[in-house]
Amino acid sequence: MSPRRRTTLRDIATALDLSVNTVSRALADKDAVSVETRRRVKAEAERLGYVPNTMARSLVLQNAMTLGLVITNPSNPFYARLISAIEERGRTRGYSLMLMVTEDSIDNERRAAEELMRWGVDGVLAIPVQHGTEHWEGLRKSGIPLVLLNRHLPGLDVDLVGVDYYAGARAATEHVLSTGATELYLAEENLDISPVSERIRGFHDTLAAHGLSAPDDAVVRVDSPGGGGVSVPFDPGPAYEIGAALARRAGPGAVVLAGNDYHALGLYRAFTEHGLRVGVDVGVVGHGDHPFSAYLDPPLTSVRLPAAEVGQAGVDRLLERVETAGQAEGGEAAPAHTLLPPELVVRASVPRPDGGEH
Template sequence: MADSRRVTLKDIAKSLGVSVNTVSRALTGKDSVGEETRARIKAEAERLGYVPNPMARSLVLGSAMTIGLVITNPSNPFYARLISAIEHRGRAAGYSLMLLLTEESPDGDQNAAQTLLRWNVDGALVVPAVQGDGEHWARLSDAGIPLVCLNRDLADLELDYVGVDYERGAYEATRHLVASGARTVCLMEEDLPISPVADRIAGFRRALADAGLTGERVVSVPTRRLESLALPWEPADAYRLAQEIVRGDRLPDAIMVGNDYFALGVYRALTEAGLRVGEDVLVGGFGDHPFAAYLNPSLTTVALPSADIGVTAVDLLLRRMKGQDDHDRDHDRADKRRLPAELVVRASSRRGVT
């Protein structure tokens, strides 16, 4: 049976007749090893199948060379793109990624914070869970681990944040529906107590107020993330609520939804009632998920800069980890960054356009 024992620095040293210290210095890039010797050691390490032990390396370097990433649900297309951008940017800087999932659970949130502390990661990027006061994240920061909140801001805590300007995005989307002829607009939004939802509602209300329109309507859509972890949202509840809207006394001119998945339910309810999306009722979404452009009619929606958020967050975290900061602000002051979203106008909000 083949020897499955992990190859060590000692094995490489014995094979080449050099010291373990020389092998270690060669593989960690220390200048005190000649280039010819370094090349021989690297070639032998590759031949023997040597894989560095991250725990041992962290003890030598005094750093885990690891960034923690805590998110709620990886099946959300927004987070899928975010993870990819963060992993790519972190790897380019020499850091590995430790991914932890909370599934919107307060207990999962606290366990993630404890895990990151136990593994002594160099820094962490965190999408906070729905409930809880976030003190466990403050304790992680107080322990000397730099922390950047992603997509959801913990406004009561002095923590860095990189997310989307949801308020502006919702404002622009609502203003577009009004400009397209809507005088009554209904917003179907998630029932989660998180900053993106609050910001979208604020933007929606501001756009209607600026247009001099009254009689706003916000419908709260139940979120079943703890019942079914496969998808971040359920179109079924949006479908049921849209049916109630269609059967009601006042059919709105337009329906805007907090995410594109809800639009799937709205489309079905309107179509079954014999109403034409984009003609009888305008529809706007949020997220610009891959299916949005292929619905019939294609869905007007707000595209979110998920990759830019990932890159910006990693760069900010790296500066915090290195103790660097912009010259024009206090290093101890939290950096709150909201990146712009882009309204993508398609047929669902333009009467007569196919």
């Protein structure tokens, strides 16, 4: 059975003996069309299964009503929440979402930028790979506004909306120091990206503010899982190996601050297998506060990230740029960085040598 031909405005016009222009104006609720005619046109459109052709409308209005989103790995729980918030916010403003996944590949990112330019999207939100700016500069020169999410890209002067990872690391480190712990480690992703560098900076600055310094081996790097170009969920395995090594050299009451909650999972198992009780003998702090964190034994102290708020603020900022695009030079506000504060959620995964409660 061959597919049914798409119903057009002309089909509705022919059925009702009206002009195509009248049908178009009736469906758009224009005042020049009578209430009765609008009623008849809408009823016939429903009967015939008419669906507006968004692409044709875009050609006429020179507005695609579509936003591009370039993201590194949608299996990251933070990014999954981010995508949902962006889609919902865009939808309420009348925009559809075109999602492009890069897997942290610069080649994939270049292709994504070129593809979005060809489609003529109205604006782009991007979590950049953080290597190279030429393709993003090309997108901007084509007249498409760009807002970065969550990662700063040196050399590219555009808006950024993200999380204040520095503040999150400082809050987590301050909490650990407040329990009386003096042996601290930071298990971070082995990636050259701004969230990681900001967490490391926050860790060191907080220690320095207390007159402490971390030994060279206090920051350990955890390799990210490889998926052969396919998104894979965060893997606790590499952090488990790190935890096994730390269990052999960490002293009583040592605490490891993990770059994400999946790393914390690996640390929990490694410490347990080496006879160390998390929350009693050693401590672990996570980052992300994923849903499983509260159900670990003991419940994991973690830094909660405002994923939805970042997505919503990113869409709002981008649409501000879309609405002012094409204005005379000097009429557009300078790019700004907006970093939203995370929240430390204290549970029972850090021991208190002073005997106090969590």
